[in-house]
Every structure is written in C-alpha cells, then in structure tokens.
Amino acid sequence: MTKPNLEFALLTPTQMSIVDRHAARTISIIELMENAGWAVTQEILKRYRPCSVLVLCGPGNNGGDGYVVARLLAQAGWAVYVSSIANPKSGSDADIAAKQWTGMVVDDPESYIKKVGLVIDAVFGAGLNKDLDLHIANLLRKAKHVVAIDMPSGVNGETGQIMGYAPHAELTVTFFKAKPGHYLLPGREYRGELVVKDIGITFEILSQIELKCWLNEPGLWQIPTSELTDYKYRRGTVSVIGGSQMIGAARLSAHAALNSGAGLVYIFALGNRDCYSASSPCFIVDHDSLETALKDLRRKIWVCGPGLLANEVNEILPQLIAANVKIIADAGAFQSDQYDMLKGVSIITPHIGEFERVFGKIKGDKISAARLAAKQIGSVVVLKGADTIIASPDGRVAINQHASSRLATAGSGDTLTGIVATLLATGMPVWESACAGVWVHGEAGLLCDHSWPSAEILTENLGKARDNASISKNIVNL
Numbered sequence: 001m002t003k004p005n006l007e008f009a010l011l012t013p014t015q016m017s018i019v020d021r022h023a024a025r026t027i028s029i030i031e032l033m034e035n036a037g038w039a040v041t042q043e044i045l046k047r048y049r050p051c052s053v054l055v056l057c058g059p060g061n062n063g064g065d066g067y068v069v070a071r072l073l074a075q076a077g078w079a080v081y082v083s084s085i086a087n088p089k090s091g092s093d094a095d096i097a098a099k100q101w102t103g104m105v106v107d108d109p110e111s112y113i114k115k116v117g118l119v120i121d122a123v124f125g126a127g128l129n130k131d132l133d134l135h136i137a138n139l140l141r142k143a144k145h146v147v148a149i150d151m152p153s154g155v156n157g158e159t160g161q162i163m164g165y166a167p168h169a170e171l172t173v174t175f176f177k178a179k180p181g182h183y184l185l186p187g188r189e190y191r192g193e194l195v196v197k198d199i200g201i202t203f204e205i206l207s208q209i210e211l212k213c214w215l216n217e218p219g220l221w222q223i224p225t226s227e228l229t230d231y232k233y234r235r236g237t238v239s240v241i242g243g244s245q246m247i248g249a250a251r252l253s254a255h256a257a258l259n260s261g262a263g264l265v266y267i268f269a270l271g272n273r274d275c276y277s278a279s280s281p282c283f284i285v286d287h288d289s290l291e292t293a294l295k296d297l298r299r300k301i302w303v304c305g306p307g308l309l310a311n312e313v314n315e316i317l318p319q320l321i322a323a324n325v326k327i328i329a330d331a332g333a334f335q336s337d338q339y340d341m342l343k344g345v346s347i348i349t350p351h352i353g354e355f356e357r358v359f360g361k362i363k364g365d366k367i368s369a370a371r372l373a374a375k376q377i378g379s380v381v382v383l384k385g386a387d388t389i390i391a392s393p394d395g396r397v398a399i400n401q402h403a404s405s406r407l408a409t410a411g412s413g414d415t416l417t418g419i420v421a422t423l424l425a426t427g428m429p430v431w432e433s434a435c436a437g438v439w440v441h442g443e444a445g446l447l448c449d450h451s452w453p454s455a456e457i458l459t460e461n462l463g464k465a466r467d468n469a470s471i472s473k474n475i476v477n478l
C-alpha cells in the first residue's frame, strides 16, 4: 500500500478539528490562535499599506484569530476597530483572545464598514454550520476590501457551497492545509488569493487522519518519462472505437492518444473506414472483427463513446467489458439512466449534464455525488467542469484547478479520453491515470498562446504538456 501524498492533501473542516485536537497535546489552542493571527497579519502587512481596519469577530475560534489580528495590526500602528458579531463563550480560547484586545470595540459596524480601508472577516471559519443570518449577510455585503481568515464566512469548507451569503475576499489565509471548499466552485471564486500558513502543527498528525481528498497536481501521481530503451509496445497501445457517422470525435481521441505518447493507436471503425484511414498515416485502422482485435493481448486499453450512437455503444460496450479490457467510457456511453451498463469500465468522463443523465440530479455537493457514482459502478469517475473532480470507488478524490476556459470547446472531452487512455496504457494505476490526464489536458490549454484553441490545437500541445507534468517534484511522504 503506497503512502498517501501529504503535500497536496486537503482537509475537511471536520478533519481539521481532529487535527486541532491532536495538535493540542503538544501546542495549546491559544498558542495556535496566536500563530494563526500572526500569520494573517504578516500576509496583510505584505500586501496592504497602513489603513483603517474593521475586524468582524464571530463567537468561535475564527473570531479568536480576528482579535489577535486586531491586536497585532494595532501594534503595527494601524487604526483598528473591532466589532463582536457575537461574544465568545466565557472562558473559551476566543474569549481569552478577545480580552487581550484593549482597543476600540464598535457597536455599529454598519457605520464603519464602508469607511474603513480594509475589513477582516473573522466571523465564521471551519465551524460554519448553518446559513448566515440576514443581518450578518447585509453587513458583509457592504465591505469593499476583504481579507478572510481561514474561509470567507458563508463558504462551506467541505463543499465550496455558499451558505446564504459570502463576501468576495481579496485574500484568504488558511492554516496547515487548504480545504476542499477553497478549490471547489463556487467557493473558489470567493476566496481571492489563497495563502496556506504553517502555524506549528506537525505533518505527523496527518497519520491520524484517513486522507481522502487532494489537489490534483504533479507529485500526487507520476507519469512515466521516455527512456532510451523505449519501444512502441512499452509506451502503450490504445484502441479507439470509431463511430459510423460522427467520425471527428474518435479521430480527436486517437490523435490525443498519439500526441500524448502512445506507441500505437488503433481505430476500430464501425463504418467509414476509409475516412479514418485517410485521416492520419499513424493510425492503424482495423480490418478484422472486434473479436479478433480483442484477442490481441497487447490491446488492453479501449476508448468507447466519443462519436458513438446509442445503438453502437449498446452493441460494442458489453463485448469490451466481457473481454476484460480496460475501458474509458465517454459521450455516447452516457445516453441512458441505466448506470449498470457501465459496470466493468475503468474510467468514465462525463460532464455534469451527462452525469445527471446517468446517475440522476446531483443533490448536495459534487464530491459526494461523484464518490457515490464511483462506488455504484466500481469505476473512476471524472466529473468534468471548471473544478473537475476525479473520484475513485475506494473514496479517494482529487480536485483539479489546473485548467482554464480554453478547454471549453467541442472535442475537448474527446482529447481528454485519448490522454487518459495513453496514461493507462503506460501501466499507471487507474485513478492516477485519470488525475494525471486531467492535469495534462489543462496544461495543454494553458500552453496555447491564445485563449481560443480548437480541440485539434489542444492535441498539438499534449507532448509538451506531458513533459511538464513529468518534471520531477519533491514528494513529501510520511
């Protein structure tokens, strides 16, 4: 069993409170709060000129951090006003921090919030457990420049969903590890610049937590690099089912497989064979039956779905599943709400519309929905979007932020299937192949020198994108 990656681990607020409890054995909460406040203050001093500041403090430890920031900014000579949105519980750590604030406490934050140069949002952090009251929302709504401690109040740290209201922060400073809500939409759009600060909690504590969620970055997975002794079969063989009518999608997928490093790419055409043959001298277009193709033990990776009609998928997919090959299913494979037909594939790559067609409307958050779907069909689910989620049936989830709107073009999904197929063909494990493929896809878009690449142009950048993903990283492991 490989050790979980610590560098890119994301912690839910619940996991973070477990970390706090373990940390409290060696470092007191009040000390952690002092460190947190100090860390936030340093980041503010780096970015803003001295100005008047209103610190909005909630009743919990997030508010406690706020009182520390207020004290340290005042010590630095800033004009600081504090407003207690709710008083901390008597004797609590936040209460201790509040008592150390001896400056101005204002009862009418409304009259200050528009006048001050900066608002520090220390209302709620990890402890947010219900929608923001209207009066808190209306107050925060008036703030112009906001620095959020841990999370903009109202952003759910686990799901990124907005609970009633949340301010748009320019900067969010969080502690020890980022939270999924910092990267999931819509939360990601509310947190501004994100800084993760060490506040004295050691990484060893993470061995007490069952890590389940990561940011999708190189180092979470490793892509094989090219070697002197490479030969085409070692690079990997990818086979793509080509539709009889919509022949562009399978070709894009096949091109993406070739350009991301597959040694051989076959197209098994269900019609229009000559068009497939003419489209690239590098494709091998099958002339024999599917049964014969599946007997070739080197052809273990198949793409099924791009450009396929429902009846074509219904005919081919069961044969591929029965042959026990690894399948990446996309597009045409998502035309029915019978998810049972996907059992036996390795990876599915639906966008939200396709996902909901197969698994039903997403109720609640996307991570839970993708995890459940992965479990239901026993396959890795790549739920595509601006915050693509890659969920494994064993519960692991990666959130991808390495992408841009350059990927929002027809055929872009077909290229993703080709990349993922190539990586799977290298022998990488399934979830890791999907994660790495999503990152490489995003990188191919970012490498374009303009904002509007076609899917064909994306495929041209894939070799370089794969190289960039392979650049060795120092991986921190327990």
Ligand SMILES: NC(=O)C1=CN([C@@H]2O[C@H](COP(=O)(O)OP(=O)(O)OC[C@H]3O[C@@H](n4cnc5c(N)ncnc54)[C@H](O)[C@@H]3O)[C@@H](O)[C@H]2O)[C@@H](O)CC1
Residues within 6 Å of the ligand: 016, 017, 020, 029, 032, 033, 036, 058, 059, 060, 061, 062, 063, 064, 065, 123, 124, 125, 126, 127, 128, 129, 130, 131, 132, 133, 149, 150, 151, 175, 176, 199, 201
């Ligand atoms: N994670 C860490 O290592 C550390 C965390 N600290 C801070 O502690 C915070 C977490 O502290 P807490 O667990 O006390 O949680 P919070 O400070 O986020 O708030 C919890 C309190 O707010 C109430 N509340 C939650 N949502 C509400 C709503 N919508 N309306 C009204 N009341 C609501 C809760 O009932 C509870 O009383 C973190 O966000 C961080 O800022 C630091 O102080 C120290 C170190």
Ligand SMILES: [K+]
Residues within 6 Å of the ligand: 062, 121, 122, 123, 124, 125, 148, 149, 150, 151, 152, 153
């Ligand atoms: K906050």
